[in-house]
Amino acid sequence: MGSDKQSAGLLDSLKMERVRTILTYTHPYPHEHSRHAIIAVVVGCLFFISSDNMHTLIEKLDNNIKWWSMYACLLGFFYFFSSPFIGKTIKPSYSNFSRWYIAWILVAAVYHLPSFQSMGVDMRMNLSLFLTIYLSSILFLLVFHIIFLGLWYVGLVSRVAGRRPEISTILQNCAVISVACCVFYSHCGNRAILGQRPLERRYSSWFSFWKKEERNTLLAKFLRMNELKDQVCLSWFAPVGSASDYPLLSKWVIYGELGGGSGGSSDEISPIYSLWATFIGLYIANYVVERSTGWALTHPVSVEEYDKMKNKQMKPDFLDMVPWYSGTSADLFKTVFDLLVSVTVFVGRFDMRMMQAAMNKLEDVGKHGDCFYDHFSEKEDLWFDFMADTGDGGNSSYSVARLLAQPFIRVTTDDDSSFVLPRGGVLLIGGDLAYPNPSAFTYERRLFRPFEYALQPPPWYKKDLIARNKPEVPGGVSELKQYEGPQCFIIPGNHDWFDGLHTFMRYICHKSWLGGWFMPQKKSYFALQLPKRWWVFGLDLALHCDIDVYQFKFFAELAEEKVGEHDSVIIMTHEPNWLVDWYFDEVSGKNVKHLIFDYLKGRCKLRMAGDLHHYMRHSFVPSDGPVHVQHLLVNGCGGAFLHPTHVFSNFNKFYGTTYETKAAYPSFEDSSRIALGNILKFRKKNWQFDFIGGIIYFVLVFSMFPQCKLDHLLRDDSFSGHLRSFFGAVWNAFMYVLEYSYVSLAGVLLLLIVAITFVPSKLSRKKRVIIGMLHVSAHLASALILMMLLELGVETCIRHKLLATSGYHTLYQWYRSVESEHFPDPTGLRARIEQWTFGLYPACIKYLMAAFDIPEVMAVSRSNICKNGLQSLSRGGAAIYYASVFLYFWVFSTPVVSLVFGSYLYICINWLHIHFDEAFSSLRIANYKSFTRFHITPEGDLEVYTLAVDKVPKEWKLDPDWDGEPKQAQQMSHLRKFPSKWSAAIAQQDPLNTVRMIDHFVIQQTEKPDSVSCNGSVAH
Secondary structure (H helix, E strand, O other), X not given: OHHHHHXXXXXXXXXXXXXXXXXXXXXXXXXXXXXXXXXXHHXXXXXXXXXXXXXXXXXXXXXXXXXXXXXHXXXXXXXXXXXXXXXXXXXOOHHHHHHHHHHHHHHHHHOOOOOHHHHOOXXXXXXXXXXHHHHHHHHHHHHHHHHHHHHHHOOOOOHHHHOOOXXXXXXXXXXXXXXXXXXXXXXXXXXXOOOOOHHHHHHHHHOHHXXXXXXXXXXXHHHOHHHHHHHHHHHOOOOOOEHHHOHHHOOXXXXXXXXXXXXXXXXXXXXXXXXXXXXXXXXXXXXXXXHHHOOOOOOOOOHHHHHHHHXXXXXXXXXXXXXXXXXXXXXXXXXXXHHXXXXXXXXOOOOHXXXXXXXXXXXXXXXXXXXXXXXXXXXXXXXXXXXXXXXXXXXXXXXXXXXXXXXXXXXXXXXXXXXXXXXXXXXXXXXXXOOOOOOHHHHHHHHHHHXXXXXXXXXXXXXXXXXXXXXXXOOOOOOHHHOOOOEEEEOOOOHHHOXXXXXXXXXXXXXXXXXXXXXXXXXXXXXXXXXXXXXXXXXXXXXXXXXXXXXXXXXXXXXXXXXXXXXXXXXXXXOOHHHHHHXXXXXXXXXXXXXXXXXXXXOEEEEEEOOOOOEEEEEEOOOOOOOOEXXXXXXXXXXXXXXXXXXXXXXXXXXXXXXXXXXXXXXHHHHHHHOXXXXXXXXXXXXXXXXXXXXXXXXXXXXXXXXXXXXXXXXXXXXXXXXXXXXXXXXXXXXXXXXXXXXXXXXHHHHHHHHHHHOOOOOOHHHHHHHHHHHHHHHHHHHHHHHHHHHHHHHHHHHOOOOOOOOOOHHHHHHHHHHHHHOOOOOOHHHHHHHHOOOHXXXXXXXXXXOOOHHHHHHXXXXXXXXXXXXXXXXXXXXXXXXXXXXXXXXXXHHHHHHHHHHHHHHHHHHHOOOHHHHHHOOOOOOOEEEEEEEEOOOOOEEEEEEEEOOXXXXXXXXXXXXXXXXXOOOOHHHOOOOOOEEEOOHHHOHHHHOXXXXXXXXXXXOOOOOXXXXXXXXX
């Protein structure tokens, strides 16, 4: 270590940054030059394609309008299938799988269709050539890497070479090399040029192109670019020479074919082989230089500049919003399982709250056990915050946590009033701490990590250890009352109860810090005595939507013994049963109602809850009757996906008291408008739904394949006649499903049962059946139409003898028939490679090409079934047929099933006001986040401010203020001026700059004469 420091100091003194860069290996050298090669290949493709004669291209397009229409439909379906993955990386790697899958089956379909040569591409030859060169390149580079690693192992190359290359990098480079060779072959061929040497031709023909007077105009040059293309092929990419010039390579090269259509081979080395060898040589040279010397091909930078670049590139490792409609998420399947277990085992059989009551110490019974905290009661005033439903997307959760952590927030209202709101001394969290289920992973990544980034825990805190005897106050503090830092109290929500409260107890009740917020609580429910005779009752409703008998006893005794007659109580629950009961026309929370009516007796000034991920406040309308609760507040915008507000716009009654809506966020109009995203964005937001939707649609039409009698659909001349015949065939297929099908009918009935069950129980059984039937009818009609379109496409290709002409392995058989003509091999190189690989090399090429013969396999099997019946195929043949059909039908169906299901959700949420949870969880909206800040004034009034951020940043960077602030050893993070580590990458989008006040009102003290009114309430 000492020698390293001395050498580094010497280099600093000599200011030899570049020498330091060479000698000290501090920079990463990823081998990613294939990205530049891809750009070069794309530019080459565009040049060669545009070089074709424009008149010829237009003429071919006009003569083959039918096939170009089929191309448009095919490419349209493939585009809609792949649209969610364009320009983004999705984890897990389904996005990469989708791109390769699309490329595979699209190429397999396109090369069987005609007219593609009008763009200068012989699809069949290029595909065959690509696969051959691709496989050869992989084998060659694998052998090279094995040899190179062996040289490193024996010590012949430097230590830098010991880093193994990624297989994906090798495959990517091989793909680029193969594409480049195919592009060259498409437009230059494999012709051998005789008579002149390449150097002579380069100067004799290149300038002659520009000396012709009739080509002076720019338009003439553009229309005759094909001649320029020929000059490029002959001058730049001409063969490197004849085999006689390289005697050692004469038996290891591929030769070019003779020009002029004479066939046979020449003595000239193939230009394709020359190009391939050049790319392989560049790859090897580049790799050897980088791994042997530590040099990068880019310009080296100093270590200081590199550190600055590294800080700019640092980003938080936030998780994305939970994909609720994923067909592949193990977390969601675990959530369903945990929910079933919780409902079966814990509801009515075992309750963790009973265990907590039994664990209370006998000597604490008279002091209300471990659930009562009064260390705030002597303060002159107090600021505290409320949020709920965090732990979903990292961006949204951190945005709220960043605001909560600031020493103060400055906000300006619409009427230009300015407020400076200090950080809350207490943070109240209303449950649902992590989605979709409680586990160590979700709590640590979705809850603790955003809060730790916003306000770091103490330097001495070891987060992996549990708290033995809470509250474990920091050093230098003898009791909880003396601690001046922010504290946190939390109640569990329904998602926290999915594992019987195990994770909540472990991470909340047995740990001391949530980021920089100190957590003194020991149980899942608590009572806080605040200044000026204010109280907070944090109730744990579990999955019963009510408190248990032990919890009721605790709060009832507290209300009788400690809560004064003129005190004011805030009740915090997870579920807002006033809205949920009204929506579902149910009654829940009888014990909570009993507590409010018979023990608090009008002292409950505010009820606040989360669970619904929006903000709504309802205040009572003064009347002659008793008012048990003055204000009802819902704020579940702590980080989870957004919920609508417009479906609750008609709520106005609770506990016999009339209420009016004072604030809603988002507004009713915005909420209704946002629901439109289900039609436009459902699949983009829920791409993992493909696995469910595609399989469902295939099952619905499984018995319909193949459709052998489609002659009448192709006989009509008029467009209207085609439509009538087409939809008539769809209706006949529907009747076949009902009368003869087994698999498809079973799928329809099962889907109908699921659809009816999916409709919320608030509707009558008759309405649920009608809605379910309409929903299934839309899906079945869409599936039948897609099935008929696919069958028509295959039938059209068979009639034009594009498919079902020569059986399986057509691509490989065709390639072998033309290979010797276009790529002569007089020395028998292919035979030697086949012998050395024991026949593996040609077998690999054969079956690799067979993967692109899927349309042919489908057409051949279809023709056999139509002629001889399904029994003519073996089980393996039938499985291959249906698998080939599914590969294409899945691409066609997944965008459609998402469109139909998204439209169903939109209609239900905006017209019928049902599915509010399903319709907005599908959108996974991270925006519209808020929390509520309270202030108990020295006069005893409660000021309520709700702050919101309309748009959550998606990109973050290391906060320069946080990074530049001097850090003192053992300093508590809440004492820092800039406590949060990350700020928005775009300063204008940072929550500190976009936060605004959406609601403000005041609840006055009880003993004031106007306490029963809501004077002083102001809504912004």
